[in-house]
Every structure is written in structure tokens, then in C-alpha cells.
Amino acid sequence: MRSRFHTIVFVPHSRKRTRQFRVSSRWLTTVATAAALVLGFAGWVTVAKVRSAVELRELARIERENDQLRRANASFETSISRLQQALSDAEDRTRDLAIMASLEQMVAGEPQSRPSETGAGGAYRSPPLTNGHDLSVLEARASRLDGQLDEVKGAVENRLLLLRSTPMISPVHGVINSGFGFRRDPITGQSAHHDGIDISADRGQPVLATADGVVARAERAGNLGRAVYLVHRFGYETRFGHLSRILVEEGQEVRRGDTLGWVGNSGRATGYHLHYEVRRGGDSLDPYQFMRDQG
Helix, strand or coil: CCCCEEEEEECCCCCCCCEEEEEEHHHHHHHHHHHHHHHHHHHHHHHHHHHHHHHHHHHHHHHHHHHHHHHHHHHHHHHHHHHHHHHHHHHHHHHHHHHHCCCHHHHHCCCCCCCCCCCCCCCCCCCCCCCHHHHHHHHHHHHHHHHHHHHHHHHHHHHHHHHHHCCCCCCCCCEEEECCEEEECCCCCCEEEECCEEEECCCCCEEECCCCEEEEEEEECHHHCEEEEEECHHHEEEEEEEEEEECCCCCCEECCCCEEEEEECCCCCCCCEEEEEEEECCEEECHHHHCHHHC
């Protein structure tokens, strides 16, 4: 079959003569196909470049996010490490406080239901974190530490209360001229038990409370003359006799070092001095052993 031909005419706007070209249909088809291929390739290249640019931007964004996540993870690990160290330090301090508060079962790390076992102690250092699930371990340690701190706080407060309620200082500055126990009575000359000690001091010298307590009696009390009785927690009681003047009243709260009255010689006395007693549970104790400032 003979190929069909086509004539292409170029008509210039000037007066120059026209140009004619005769081409076959096959040639036109070939040119059109080639043009389509070129345009298709150019389009594919353009799309590929656009897609590549988008992918590069997305990759850059992902890398930035990964870098942020890495930094956040490093910061998180550092924070966890610091928290772990802080917990360990707090546990060590809690152990020290437990020792001071005489909480043997906490120092030993054993529950109170097993008091017969030997104690153990020393600093505690937990192993480093290995994964995120160890957060539950830290939470458990923090919860346990919180309970231990409450227990230590209560024990320390109780011991501080015991210390404040225990006679510990001299009630007056002077010389002990008659001790505790059996002695020759200064008036009758016969052997008799002395329930306290006599501290010789100048008239009018202040008499101090030797522990925190409450005034149970502040009046004349037979042979003790003008006297002050204090009751303290944990069963302690102190008595101060032969005062020249009483400066407190019944029901008044006093603190260690507060002035109760002045030295005198009221009652059954041979001179100016303070009669001082310490009792616990109704039993008389040697006051000298409670005068820590006397050694």
C-alpha cells in the first residue's frame, strides 16, 4: 500500500515566496511519537525530581525528629540516673536517721515480724537502669522511702520529746552538800533516807526547770516549804523545795531553763539551799545522774 503524503506550507508575512514541504504520514507519526516520548520522559523526570525533593525534605524532617528524640532520650536517661542517685542518697540519709531514732528493724532492712534475726546495715546502691520498665522499681523505692521517712519522722519526734521531757541540767548553780540516799539528818542527827539532793546556793538565785513539763503544784508543801512540783512526759516528775519565792502557778507549761522561783530556806531547812528531787513512776532516783552539765 502506497504511503500517503502531506504538504506543509509556510506562508511568511512578508512578500517572500512561500515554502512547501512534502512529508509522509509515516514520518509525521514517527515525529509525533518521538515528541510524545520526549515530553513523557521530561514529565517523568520532572515528577521524579519533585518526588525526590519531597522525599528529601521528609527525610530531613525525620532526621531532625530523630535527633530531637535522641537528645530527649539522653536527657531522660540523665534525669533517671540523677533520680536514682537522689533516691540512693535519700535512702542512706533515712538509714542514718533510723540509726539515730533507734529504728533497728529499718536499719536491718527487715520487717518488725522478724526481730530475732541479726541486723544488717550500710549504704545501699541500686544497679543502674537497663530499660524503661525499671521506672516501676523507682516508683516502688520512692513509695517505700516515703513510708520510711514518715516512720523515722515519728520516731525522731518521739525521741526529741523524750529528750525534752527528761531532766538534764542543774536546777541551780551551787555546791551539792547533801547527796541522795541514806544520810545523817541535819536536824535530828539520825539516819534517814534523803529522796533528793541539797544544793547550797545564795538566797534569791534563780531555780530553773530541768525539763519541759507542767506545774502540778506551786505552794507550801510541808517540810519542803515553798515548793514547785513539775510533771513531765514518760513518767518523770521533779520537785524543787525551800524556795523563797514561787514564780509559776499550777497548770502552767514550762520549758527547760525557765525560772520557777528563787532559792530560799523556807520549810525544814538549816540554811539557804535548794532541795531537788527526780522521780519516775513514783520511784525516787538520784538527781545527780540527770545533771548532764555536771558530767
